[in-house]
Amino acid sequence: MRTVQTAPTRPVWEELVAELPVGVLLMDASGNVLAGNRLAADLLGLAPEDLLSGTCPPGWSTHDDSGAPLPTRAELADQVLRTGALTIPLVVTRHGRRQAQLWAEHHPLLVHGEQRLLVLLQPVTTDLPHSRGLLDALTGLPGRALLHDRLDQALARARTHGTVVTLVLVDVHRMAAINAEHGFQRGDELLTAVGGRLREGLREDYTVARYGGDEFAVVAEHSRGSGEAVAERVRELAGRAVRIGGGRVRPGMRVCWVTSDGAAPTHAVIAHVEERLRG
Numbered sequence: 001m002r003t004v005q006t007a008p009t010r011p012v013w014e015e016l017v018a019e020l021p022v023g024v025l026l027m028d029a030s031g032n033v034l035a036g037n038r039l040a041a042d043l044l045g046l047a048p049e050d051l052l053s054g055t056c057p058p059g060w061s062t063h064d065d066s067g068a069p070l071p072t073r074a075e076l077a078d079q080v081l082r083t084g085a086l087t088i089p090l091v092v093t094r095h096g097r098r099q100a101q102l103w104a105e106h107h108p109l110l111v112h113g114e115q116r117l118l119v120l121l122q123p124v125t126t127d128l129p130h131s132r133g134l135l136d137a138l139t140g141l142p143g144r145a146l147l148h149d150r151l152d153q154a155l156a157r158a159r160t161h162g163t164v165v166t167l168v169l170v171d172v173h174r175m176a177a178i179n180a181e182h183g184f185q186r187g188d189e190l191l192t193a194v195g196g197r198l199r200e201g202l203r204e205d206y207t208v209a210r211y212g213g214d215e216f217a218v219v220a221e222h223s224r225g226s227g228e229a230v231a232e233r234v235r236e237l238a239g240r241a242v243r244i245g246g247g248r249v250r251p252g253m254r255v256c257w258v259t260s261d262g263a264a265p266t267h268a269v270i271a272h273v274e275e276r277l278r279g
Helices: 009-019 038-044 048-053 073-083 144-161 175-182 184-201 228-238 266-278
Strands: 023-028 033-036 060-063 086-094 097-111 114-123 164-172 207-210 215-222 242-244 247-249 253-260
Touching (some): 023 038, 038 097, 073 114, 086 144, 144 164, 144 207, 144 266, 164 184, 164 228, 164 266, 175 184, 228 253, 253 266
Antiparallel strands (some): 086 097, 164 215, 164 253, 207 215
């Protein structure tokens, strides 16, 4: 049998990865960077040696697009290896100034029997959030998938730092009657107005999302308390009258909430507040 001699694979691999139009990182199960291409370092605003060593330059930081801190690399690695692929928005700042806004796709891998994490970095473009279904096309708010991720991260921080997380669900009533009387366009205007008021009226580090057709959700992290004050603020903002067409409509609201110290898993927290909302 004839054998074919091939060139060493490592130079070929490095050349291919170096030329990819996306930033590429390979991490171990603890979140340590094992390898990465130059574009990944450039997108993150880091020197290649800092990227590999985990060193952060003075004033350099990352957070999500709501301003909330991100989990550590180790926490993200643990989550992805447990639950599967995850895409998160990533904002890079330097001395408080935004340097880049990226999508970070995390994929679990098994390499030679070892758990690894492949991270792909791409700059955020105008239509990318909508094409990925992470943002709601009508209101521009995070959709359900991104809400689940934000809640999961918030619960992880609560377990780590001894804080609590409140999840509030808001159901806008009488939408069928409003659509019948004023038309679906006016109904969409009402939902957009409610979502905008929640986003503008709540703290910047809270996540406001469109949870379903007529439903919104809020994730709030706080040091202590039951979350009742957060729920009341949500109720007050969402219940304000909205001008649509030639008049003003005051939408009916049902607001339910639950507060967790992070001990319960994400799906259990969501199921509990949904049960209260439907009950």
